Amino acid sequence: MKRATLERGAIAFLLGYAVYLVFFGSPSATGRFDLGPAKMNEARPEPPYRAPELSLPMDGGPSVSLAELRGRPVVLSFWAPWCAACRRELDGLERLAEDLGGEAAVLAVATMYGQELDKVRDLAKRNGLARARLLLDGDDEAARRFAVAVLPTTLIVDAEGVVRYRVDGVRHWEDDDALADLRRIASLPQDAAGPQTP
Structure with missing residues (x-):
């Protein structure tokens, strides 16, 4: 019994x-858990706060800081190679960067990757990250500063360096609705005047 x-x-x-x-x-x-998409995948307003200073190296290039990007909005997306939802979102980030044509900076911040830097590079290459800049948060410090608890997490920082919106989970950035939302949030013109040099 x-x-x-x-x-x-x-x-x-x-x-x-x-x-x-x-x-x-x-x-x-x-050994980490893929958190998957959060229940809330739409951009939601954040109580405005000044973005913490961020300076991260580009893979194989110089460091990029939020301070040097001041004057135009920034889409800051945190992802990790072990996160299946993040991998699905990378292609959309590149398309978003192309659609914005330099009106806003799109930063794909690889974080929480431990010893998997080769996997980060492979995923970036397979998803054609070029206009969306790949930054490396090797010690996860940037993720901590921005209180990233779910991956992917995307923050929209306005031209003055103030965080306005946050998306915890997947957002299909290649969709017209997502682009329109981003333009509204970042106060960008609804119809792009054409690509600008990033």
Whole structure:
């Protein structure tokens, strides 16, 4: 009788754990959990606050800081190679950067990647990141400063360096609605006058 109760308890636990993994993520090769898309995937207003200083190296290039980008809006997207939802969003970020044509800077910040820098580079290459600049947050400090708890997390910083909106989870940035929302949030003209040099 006691053994049957223990077996049923173990089975119930395993079934519960399986349901948890299906709905809330699965462990990656690094042992971290892919948080998946958040329940709220739309841009929502943030109480305006000055963006923390950020200076991160581009992969194989110089550092980029928010201070040097002041004067135009910035789309700051945090992602990690072990996050399946993040990988789906990368292509949309590149298309967004192309659609904006330099009106706003699009920064794809790789974070929480540990020893997987090669995987970061491979994903960036496969998704054609060029206009969306790839920045490396190797020590996760930038993610901590911006209180990133869900990946992907995207923040929209206005031209004065103030964080206005936040998206926790996936946003399909290649959609016309997302582009229109971003233009409204960042106070950009609704119809682009053409590409500008980034």
